[in-house]
Amino acid sequence: MSDLQARFEQAYADAQARPERPDNLTLLKLYAAYKQATEGDNGRDKPPFSDFVARAKWDAWKKLEGTGREEAMQKFIDTAEAVRAA
Template sequence: MSDLQARFDQAQTDVKQLSERPSNMTLLRLYALFKQGSEGDAHGDKPGMTDFVGRYKFEAWEALKGTTRDAAMESYIALVEELRSGATN
């Protein structure tokens, strides 16, 4: 396992132990970065108009199209570190 993958895995654990729940926009960013880092570009059908949450999540992930998996992992790790330090919400 690469160092980046190990740090990404640790960030996944750390994000579940945050003392405060991040804002909805930050949660969307975390979701999109996680999906891009673990699966690459968005794929599959876009959720329908009545599935608001699913649609927002898919669109956030889709907006990262072309971002490399490594870059997404690095951004995810950095965002989790910011949240842990209280720098953002």
């Protein structure tokens, strides 16, 4: 396992264990970076406009289209560390 992969998995575990919930924008950034790192580009159908949560998640993930796995992992780590430092 690479150092980046280990740091990514640790950042994910730390984010899951946090007692405080980050704001919604930060949650979307974490979600999008995680999905891009683990699944790659968003190829799912666009949710209906009336499903606000699913649509926001889809849009956030779609914005990272073309981002490489390693870069997405680093984005997740950076965002998770910013949350922890706040």
